Amino acid sequence: MIVIMRHGQAEGYASADHLRNLTPKGRMQAEATAEQLKSVGIERIVHSPYVRARQTAEEVNKTMSLPMTQSDDITPEGNAHLVASWLETQDNVLVVTHMPFVGELAMALTSGKQPVSFSTGVAAIYEKSTQGELKLAQVVEPNI
Template identity: 35%
Template sequence: MAAYVVRHAKAGDREEWEGDDRLRPLTKSGRQQAEALAERLKDEPIDRLLSSPYVRCLQTIEPLAARRKLPIEPRKDLEEGAGGESVIRLMQSFKGQNLVLCTHGDVSEELLERLVEQGVVARTAARNEKGGTWVLYDENGRVTSAKYLPAP
């Protein structure tokens, strides 16, 4: 099975945003990245869409949800500060299903660090750009390989 771990697309500048950071939306280029992500994943086997409840994450996978006619399931365990281990736990909870998990840079960074420590990802290959996707393949609840899809 596979998990597509997406770092949300480009959002407005955190320092310039005056409202609740959870409500900070994607920029125009971020919305274009979201559309391109939907195109990229249109033929992939996907069973569920899980996302941080932050607006920028939801907006990142909304075009994919519309195209695939799948609901987005907001998950607090994908919010900023949730930690990389939360992604692994979700993969184990939904074992046997192909997932898209949209989260934040700190969560995906911690996940990558863990995968580097386990020898699944080479440190030199550990990229984490906004809108980028890590495809994690698991066998028996353990990530065995991964590949990176650069941001569209």
């Protein structure tokens, strides 16, 4: 199982894009999504180095208490096909990232067959089929 999530709502402005913090609503989105994800079997969290993605991962992790790692490959400018290839060798991981990368990654994981609308705080759960392909199993929205 692979779960990909867009960070929660972030401030509109900062001295640099990668320094934008989550808003209070963004923190609540992350918490609400985490509550829905806590029983799906995630074993670790990988997040972008951008502040808002790290903060989202930290908020999610308050519910799950899992190992967290940072990946410079999952920024907005990341290579979705490269990351999708890596994720196909992983299991039970949550990836916290950004638009447009999160949408590109979802398309790369499913060969363009299952697009998802990633509003802030939304997560998509992908399960491996018997043929080894990843299929969209569920979309989780923060509902706050």
